[in-house]
Amino acid sequence: MITSNIDLIPGKKIIEHYGLVSGSTVRAKHVGSDILAGFKNLVGGELKAYTELLEEAREQALDRMIQQAQGLGANAVINVRFSTSSVVEGAAEIYVYGTAVKVD
């Protein structure tokens, strides 16, 4: 599965178009990382637990999108976009969407 956030695949021709595919996930951080974050708020610096959490969440959202595209019979997703929103305090929603296509 090829994914890109540009609207074409270099050297390949788009032969079929399947429309919008998307994936989303809502993740909360656990209490332990919250306590650590409270400490980090004192001295500043990277909150590694949060970075990892969001990374995993994005990967999962991407996986879900790719699964949907595979179900449609596509072999590439172009024009992929990410968006983040906070649904409730302490949780993040990751949404990823793109256009499923078939290339030769």
Added chain:
Amino acid sequence: MEYLIAIGFTILLTVVGFVFGTINEKKHYASILEREEKLLNLPTLTVSAKSLSQDLDLNQFSQVRLVSGGTVLSIDYFKRFLGILRMFFGGNISAYESLIDRARREAILRLKEQAGNADLIINLKLETSDVGSGSGKKNDSSVTCIETFAYATALYK
């Protein structure tokens, strides 16, 4: 007496925040500059494929890959205090400017590191979001940590 202890404790936290926050920031900036120099040869553009294809034959690239990088950075206690003070008087909050600058550059660096031996990176998008306060208090209006996320398409020959 209790007030004195509370004030003393706040001053102590501010001093601790100032000392460790400054050390952390200096270290981070040093590492950013070093890695930026190393990755200087990998051009990273914000232009889309359509406008680029007028000047460059994109068919020379045989592989594309979606690459991304992100980081969550927290501000220290001293700078947060400065920020709150600034919100009272208005004006530039330079204490927060360096935080966001560091976070964005770090995100782009991680993206470039993920791209590996790519020849070109195009259509870079940057996203910033507020992860929210660690304490989860509703009335805590000051931004305590921010998340930056960069994504782009890496092209390989």
